[in-house]
Amino acid sequence: MNINLTGKIALVTGSNAGIGRAAAMALAANGAKVGVNCLRNVEQVEETVAAIRKAGGEAVLVQADVTELTQIDRLVTEVEQALGGTVDILVNNAGHLVQRLANAEMTEELYSRIMDVNLKSTVFMCKRVLAGMKAKGGGRIINMTSVAAHNGGGPGSSIYAASKAAVLTYSKGLAKEVAGDGITVNLVSPGFIGNTMFHATFTTDEARKATVNGIPLKREGTPEDVAGAVLYLASDLASYLTGETIEINGGMLMR
Template sequence: MSIDLTGRTAIVTGGGAGIGAAIALTLAEAGADVAVHYANSADGAREVCARIEDMGRRALIFQADLTDPEQADALVDRVVEHFGGLDILVNNAGHLVGRAPLAETTDERWKAIMDVNVSSAFHTTRRALPHLTASSTGRVVTMSSLASENGGGAGSVGYAAAKAAVVGFTRGLAKEIAPTSTTVNAVAPGFIGDTAFHNTFTPGDAQKGIIAGIPLGRAGTPQDVADVTLFLASDLASYVTGQVIDINGGLNFR
């Protein structure tokens, strides 16, 4: 059975690189028009939009700091104005920010971690909800992490806490808006290779050690995450809500 998202509009936050780019392209391949948000990856976002347009879909690029509610509101408003509605929101934007023991984590860093991973999703979703619930196929997909389950690697207490908060946000919102038929689910990637995240924060030897412990014998890819997100955004998942789908090759079981 093929997945057809023709006629639907999606926002993918953090869509200019890595997992977000793969999600944006995968939704477009299934027929969706896609708004690609970015914070800093302007070149990548432009390339993703060009590829979406080459598929014959409509694309919109938008830069915003989603930790700022006014900028998040402007993003959603612009997308709805441009496309005439909104059906799918993928809250992919997030960041580790930096590794540090909790005792050395400043108030500023803690707030930055929570803002970029949790507040950004809150701001964007809040503005998008009236449009998503007005759609007969409204979908919200949030980005958690294996860190929400196992506490993450060294120096990532704040990140693990933020991604656990994303899970609570997902489940609470799923209950709240279930009567509208709009679904809310999360994906929780484990080790996804060839991304700026791990290339920046995980040394090469540590990456090899992690991969050696993965039962399926390989690192995950951005496409692995995109494929699960596509399922959650589709009609096939119309009876799935409030769930967290682990994508970790068997490295951890919930």
């Protein structure tokens, strides 16, 4: 069975690097027209767009802050206008730990930033594309949770873990709500994925080595490992799968 997304329009938030970039590249390589997005590091997303176009694909870049509702609306509108139709595949990849901080020191401002970038962005990106998907009679929504949603995360990341757990539970509820419209809602849950800004920013070399030593497959994951699951969930191969989570962690957490 082949994956053929020709004629489909995909939108991947936070696709300037790492998992988002790999997902955008995989979707484009299999025929989708792809909207890529970032808040900062525009030059990185320009490289992604250039690589997709060089390979014969179609892509458009829209810079937007997906924690702001007006910018979410603009993002989707510009992608749909540029690519000639409504979004068929939404990948809510934008997210961030923001900062490691113990709960005893947590501020309301940091709490809101973490919840906004992880949960609020997911909720309102989903809301924005639903009407178009319903009108077409179907669609694919793929949300990003984390192994932290199951185990509480590392030091100073309990609010991040809680936000990702909220994304997981929200996605199950949404999956039930829109199943009758032919829309599936599933999740990808990465474990320790290397070559990402997350670990480059928040994980020491010592912690990285200790974590990898505890992974049954004895390696850190790659963005392409996660992109493969995204591609599957975006395709007809996953047409009877909704409200589910694919764990991509090399066996470090088995459920």
